[in-house]
Amino acid sequence: MPYFILYLFFLLQSLLLLTAARQTELIDALNIQTREMTTKQLATAIDSVYVESGYYPTSFAALAALPGYEYLKNTARPFQSMAVATNILDPDFKFSRVAVFSQDPYDYPLPDAIYLAATNNACGAGGFATSITWCGSQRSNWWKHETREIISANIARERNRQRRLLDKFTSWYSTSTGNNIYPDPGAAAAALSALVAGFAQTATTCTGIYTWQGIPIDCTDLYSIWGTPTVYNYLSRTHVALLTKTPYIKADGTPLYISTEISL
Numbered sequence: 001m002p003y004f005i006l007y008l009f010f011l012l013q014s015l016l017l018l019t020a021a022r023q024t025e026l027i028d029a030l031n032i033q034t035r036e037m038t039t040k041q042l043a044t045a046i047d048s049v050y051v052e053s054g055y056y057p058t059s060f061a062a063l064a065a066l067p068g069y070e071y072l073k074n075t076a077r078p079f080q081s082m083a084v085a086t087n088i089l090d091p092d093f094k095f096s097r098v099a100v101f102s103q104d105p106y107d108y109p110l111p112d113a114i115y116l117a118a119t120n121n122a123c124g125a126g127g128f129a130t131s132i133t134w135c136g137s138q139r140s141n142w143w144k145h146e147t148r149e150i151i152s153a154n155i156a157r158e159r160n161r162q163r164r165l166l167d168k169f170t171s172w173y174s175t176s177t178g179n180n181i182y183p184d185p186g187a188a189a190a191a192l193s194a195l196v197a198g199f200a201q202t203a204t205t206c207t208g209i210y211t212w213q214g215i216p217i218d219c220t221d222l223y224s225i226w227g228t229p230t231v232y233n234y235l236s237r238t239h240v241a242l243l244t245k246t247p248y249i250k251a252d253g254t255p256l257y258i259s260t261e262i263s264l
Contacts, residue, residue, distance in 0.1 A: 056098040101142035245257050
């Protein structure tokens with residue numbers, strides 16, 4: 001009888017240990033899943049802010065302080081951080097980078113400064129704020145976004161906008177009104193918004209359709225996709241070009257301009 005009681009005791013102890021181990025595994029798995037979900041949630045929000053405004057929030061607190069993002073207050077988990085770096089130089093542009101990263105609190109998490117240092121860059125030779133390429137530690141869950149990722153796409157969008165506007169001028173060129181010449185602004189170059197009579201709006205307030213020299217001009221003609229003025233360059237009676245300034249800075253420190261021209 002005493003042996004049977006002892007057997008039951010050890011059996012019960014083993015079951016308790018097994019149950020505790022499984023509970024620990026479940027808690028660890030839930031912790032990993034929660035950190036992954038919050039990383040994705042915060043990353044999605046930061047990406048949305050950038051699309052809407054063209055800049056990255058500087059911290060989780062700054063993100064949650066923005067209208068429409070208040071629900072993210074206190075979303076970040078322990079050992080979950082974000083970092084923003086600006087003026088990173090690659091061969092073509094200066095660009096900005098943002099990252100959200102989450103470390104396992106039970107796996108010797110690193111201080112942010114060490115995590116972001118060159119020694120922990122999983123795909124580059126420098127630290128987060130300077131390296132042309134950067135990847136988070138394999139021991140963490142991380143996400144990054146860089147402004148250079150969309151530069152080419154935005155340049156293509158702006159060129160398409162300029163071509164559409166040049167098509168309007170070409171149509172005018174071919175009419176009896178145009179008489180096979182492009183409209184003369186009276187100067188070598190002028191912002192279209194300055195050529196439209198009575199126009200007194202800005203890129204953010206612009207509405208409606210206007211005319212210049214009988215050519216219909218709307219707000220997407222007057223301003224670039226970034227809200228900078230469209231400049232009409234009159235090179236000759238048969239040769240014109242459109243010019244807009246982008247928010248991007250080239251590697252030499254000068255602004256990037258986009259220009260599209262047509263000569264008939």
